[in-house]
Amino acid sequence: MTSSASQGEGGAFPPEREEPERLSPDDEATRREGEFLADALDMQRRRAEAMSRSTPGVCTNCRELCLPMAVFCDEDCRADHELRMQRRQRMGRL
Numbered sequence: 001m002t003s004s005a006s007q008g009e010g011g012a013f014p015p016e017r018e019e020p021e022r023l024s025p026d027d028e029a030t031r032r033e034g035e036f037l038a039d040a041l042d043m044q045r046r047r048a049e050a051m052s053r054s055t056p057g058v059c060t061n062c063r064e065l066c067l068p069m070a071v072f073c074d075e076d077c078r079a080d081h082e083l084r085m086q087r088r089q090r091m092g093r094l
């Protein structure tokens, strides 16, 4: 009987290294332009969100700095803002 020795010689060969595709200057410019556009859109979206969403540390009603985790500087501002939001929601539905 023959003991089965290790089979398959040279099965492992070093994996081929693939060179990353090089972009031509034209492609790079297009890509940068696209990134710039995406950045601008992102900025706009963020600004729009900031207008409607509250930022911790800034009063959502009067935009004054308040407590780090607070979104209103006082109860008056909270009530004022909630009233405005309710009115806006109602206007959006009608």
Ligand SMILES: [Zn+2]
Pocket: 059, 060, 061, 062, 063, 064, 072, 073, 074, 077
């Ligand atoms: Zn306020």
